[in-house]
Amino acid sequence: MTKIFAHRGSAGTHPENTMVSFREAERVGADGIELDVQMTKDGQIVVIHDETIDRTTNGTGWVKEFTYKELRKFDASYKFAGQYGFCPIPLLEEVLSWGKQTKLLFNIELKNGFIQYETLEEQVIQMVKEFKMETRVILSSFNHNSMARCHRMAPEIETALLYMESLYEPWKYVQAIGASALHPYHATVNESLVHEAHQHGVAVRPFTINKQAVMKKMFGYHVDAIFTDYPEKARNVLKTI
Numbered sequence: 001m002t003k004i005f006a007h008r009g010s011a012g013t014h015p016e017n018t019m020v021s022f023r024e025a026e027r028v029g030a031d032g033i034e035l036d037v038q039m040t041k042d043g044q045i046v047v048i049h050d051e052t053i054d055r056t057t058n059g060t061g062w063v064k065e066f067t068y069k070e071l072r073k074f075d076a077s078y079k080f081a082g083q084y085g086f087c088p089i090p091l092l093e094e095v096l097s098w099g100k101q102t103k104l105l106f107n108i109e110l111k112n113g114f115i116q117y118e119t120l121e122e123q124v125i126q127m128v129k130e131f132k133m134e135t136r137v138i139l140s141s142f143n144h145n146s147m148a149r150c151h152r153m154a155p156e157i158e159t160a161l162l163y164m165e166s167l168y169e170p171w172k173y174v175q176a177i178g179a180s181a182l183h184p185y186h187a188t189v190n191e192s193l194v195h196e197a198h199q200h201g202v203a204v205r206p207f208t209i210n211k212q213a214v215m216k217k218m219f220g221y222h223v224d225a226i227f228t229d230y231p232e233k234a235r236n237v238l239k240t241i
């Protein structure tokens with residue numbers, strides 16, 4: 001059965017990458033949560049998609065130029081006009097500490113394409129190990145060298161390659177890196193890609209699927225999971241298949 005990963009939590013209805021968004025995803029029956037991580041000036045791993053805080057909070061500036069104490073003062077739910085109260089940017093530690101008590105899977109996307117945070121991979125892996133969540137976490141990135149490094153450091157944690165364009169026989173590439181899954185942009189996915197990937201023992205989890213018709217198509221292809229901003233909608237669509 002295809003799994004449903006709530007993209008940045010239930011980001012279609014709640015402030016993305018916040019605890020309220022993650023709790024909502026669990027409430028509506030998501031199998032897993034996708035979240036993005038960056039690093040602060042004082043080396044804390046924080047859950048935020050962009051390199052800056054401008055789009056998602058009431059502040060402005062680079063994540064890497066704030067200490068976590070400074071960053072915690074900004075509201076990541078300001079666009080929701082007080083509907084969810086004050087929502088700070090969470091620490092990865094905070095999410096895993098809560099997540100450990102649930103049955104959820106976690107896809108931690110390392111945002112190390114644009115900025116090369118020197119110790120991001122080591123710190124994320126160390127934290128996953130501290131929480132003993134190795135079998136419930138998938139690491140992913142558009143930076144495939146980073147995924148190769150993560151696989152070398154912790155082969156017991158699953159790694160996945162994010163990509164936007166069609167790739168030729170991508171399962172070979174995945175296997176060469178030591179990763180175990182493809183996380184493609186959904187428009188590049190067809191039935192034969194999913195079939196061939198599965199024949200080679202490679203999972204396929206397309207992103208980000210918010211339309212009912214595309215959800216149905218991907219469920220019909222038997223993809224391993226979808227990423228969606230609307231996990232409740234996806235759960236309802238899946239019930240009809």
Ligand code: G3P
Pocket residue numbers: 007034036049109140162183207208227
């Ligand atoms: O992991 C799937 C998806 O989150 C990748 O793109 O930009 O939403 O982080 P983005």
Ligand code: CA
Pocket residue numbers: 034035036109
């Ligand atoms: Ca992401």
